[in-house]
Amino acid sequence: MKIGLEIHFQLNGNKLFCSCSTEGKDTKDYFRRKLTPVMGEMGRVDTAVEYETIRNRDFLYRISTNSCLVETDEDPPHFSDLNALKTALAISGALNCNILDYVSFMRKIVVDGSNTSGFQRTGVISMDGRVKTSRGDVRISAITLEEDACRKISEKNDVVEYSLDRLGVPLIEISTEPDIVDPDHAMETAKAIGHYVMSMPNFRGEVDSIRQDVNFSMGFGRVEIKGVSKLSFIKDTIEYEIKRQSSLKEISDLLSEKSPEIGDFIDITDIFGNTASSMIKKSIASGKSVLCAKVSKCHRFMKHGNYKLGREFADVARNIGLGGLMHSDEFPAYGITDEELKAMYSTVGKKDDDAVIVVLGSKSDIAKLKPLLDERLFKIMKMKLEETRSATPSGETRYLRPLAGKERMYPETDVPLVEITESLLADVEEMIPKPVEEKIVELTEKFNLSSVEAESIINNNLLSLYEALVEDYNDPHLLARVLLQTIPEMEKKIGRKLNENEMAHILGKPYTEVNRIPLSANDKIISIMGIAKKNHWDRNTMEKALSIYLLDHVPVDKLENREELNILNQIEIINILKEMISEQDVTERNLIYLFKKKTKRSFNPPDVMKIFRELKFKK
The missing domain is CATH 1.10.10 (Arc Repressor Mutant, subunit A)
Incomplete structure (x- = not known):
């Protein structure tokens, strides 16, 4: 088993190739676009790009308040953002990487609509580094700086809607070699790498600011699992993939001498003319057809115990807009009667050891499905499982597209080479974050925190915020308690995370001073901690003020006059x-x-x- 990681970290400030802010919201304005594939530098069209072409979708882009003509691909990119570049260089230094003399941005072809231009700009910053773990060093293959993709809003009826608010946000990608030995080690490695980036003052630090991709192999080809949203999901995702591939290996072994095949799809819409199945009736009424095909020798392999061949087929159908498929291992279901099943099985010539799949949709869409299912079954039988999959919130994985290759890369001609000069590296030297062990010692010695408090501040991505605020307050322990206990407790009571305005009010500084989201009228913000300092409130009084502010929605500037906050003499x-x-x-x-x-x-x-x-x- 081999495991590697690709971890993406968003940075705040300006977007990578324009002066737009990294923060914004959608407007009512939008435009539509269709994307077509192009050849890469090697003169071939990438397999993943060809697959997206088969899906043949339209893309609707919602213009955001932090987008300009660069995001709409109507204006060439500006010079790459210097702050983002310095951050990538600092992280490269922390992870012992060899920094390149020049950064040359490349175009990576993507026609899934996630970039209006049909490609993503990415530049290699450094290579050949390492990060320490309890199981030995994990090698860092490369650190790149790239533009983030659009944020998907919805997908319906072959139209995908995206927002431009995230497009162009600076993204640091850190890729490891396959040196990770098991799911627990993967979590440890991701955490160790994350410390360095999250220590940087311009790490964005929002809910979706970190995305982790897992590269996994059990000897059946590399599977790239995209979009593992949380650190804790890394272990779940890998364990699911181990179980899935082990199951497919059993299926492949058991069916190896039977040579299963998927027959041609047959229109059986007439069988359901008077059906009681509400789902099928609704589909037929909307103009869709009902087609089915025999899968020979696969009875009880579609869905039985640990075998889920039907899910493998359903993912392929879902990706071309068919909404999945039904199969005989789950019948009777969906309101289908025994008489309808008997007629269906008779039509396709089903034998006892055969399975049947049923698809609802247009005949033209289903015609696209047949060769894709044939390819899927062939790869499973040969155990050639290399592909790109997406992670789900439940820790499972779903088929997304074929694994992309080098054919999707070609040079970016609109962004000049960036020379990494000695003076630039000298400027970056002071920015290089310290290892977590050194930072814990520094916090305990400088602010007299316990090692548990110091480690919690680091692990909860509060280091930059704590260091930006602690000098303003006489009690470092009080600030640590507010960040580690009081605010999380309040968030549990109100059932959500605090927004930027609430955090700014509580913490007592405009977000611009702690490299967070700029707020209007920052000079007029009266913070709860500022009031606490002014009135010499103790811990209990300040926590009561937080409760009144968050739970009773009392404006911050009214708190001083609240009777319950008037301390008894x-x-x-x-x-x-x-x-x-x-x-x-x-x-x-x-x-x-x-x-x-x-x-x-x-x-x-x-x-x-x-x-x-x-x-x-x-x-």
Whole structure:
């Protein structure tokens, strides 16, 4: 088993080839486009490109507030963004890579609509590095700087809708050699690489800012699994692929002497003229036909226990817009009657050990399906499984397209070579992030944090934010608690992640100062932590203020006047305690609970406990 990773990290600031911001939102304006394949530098059309041509889809692009003529492919690219280049060079230094003398951007042909131009610009920055892991060094094959693709919004009826807001965002891709030994090691490696990029102040840090591709092989060809969205999904995805390929190997071995074949599709629409199946009835009413084909010798291999040959076929059908397929191993289902099944099986000449597949769609679309299914079955029988698959949120994988090759590359003529000069490397030297072990020691020594706090700040992608804010506050522990505990607890209560405005209000700095999203009227932002510092609020008061702001939706500039945030003074605490003692049995164990029930105002629990003991001693 061999495993390698390709990890993509978004950077913020400006887009890679224009001055548009990396942050924006969709507008109502849009345009449509059809993309056609071209030959690569080797004079051939790539297999993956040919496959997309068969799908024959139209693309609708939603223009965003952070897009310009470069994104619409009406204007040539500008010079590559210097900040993004410096970041890629700094990461190259941290991962011990050999930096190239020049960066030459190439065009990588993509006609799935994810780029309006039909290609993606990418440039190799460095090669031949390494990252340390507990199982030894994992080699870094290359670090590239490229433009991110469009964000897919929807796909329906052969029309794919994209947003231009993500197109052109600087993307650092870090690729490893296949030195990873198992799923756990893959997670460790991704985490180790991620530390260096996430330590950079211009790492974008949004929900979708990291995407991980897994290259996997069990000896049956390389499978590239695209779009593993979370670190924890890497292990699930690899384990699923091990199970899937092991199952296909069993199927291949069991069927090797039987030579299964997929017959021609036969129109059986007439069989369902009076069907009770709502799905089939609806399809026929919309003008679709019902066709079926025999798959010889494959009964109980389509869907039985660990065997799921039907899913392999369904993915192919779904990719050309047919919405999947049905098969005999799951019948009776979908409201199909025994009489309809009998007529169907008779029409195709099904024998006991045969399977039958059923597809709903136009005859022209189904005609495209037959050769693709034949190719799929051939590859499974020969165990030639090299292909590109997509990761699902459940940790499974689905067939996406054939594996792309070198035929899709050709030189970019609109972007000049970028020379990596000695002065540029000298500027980058101070930017190189430190290894995680050194950073933990630095945080513990400089801010007197525990190693657990320091490691949590790093692992939760809070390092840049913490370092940008900690100098403004006298209590590094309080800031660590707010970031690691208070805000996550509040997010659980409100059932969502905080947005940029809320984070800016809470953390007390405009996002421009911590390399996050610029906000309007930054100079007027009154932050909760800023108020806390001004009024000498303790931890409990500040956390109560956070709760009022997030749960009760009280504007930040109104918090200072809230009665419950007015801290009780010593005399007020004494009066409340005397009243409590006269009314009920108060002990140190129930003191704080009863005190909270007695007042809405904020107070410092240690002060209350100290005064209570003094009153009790005097008594």
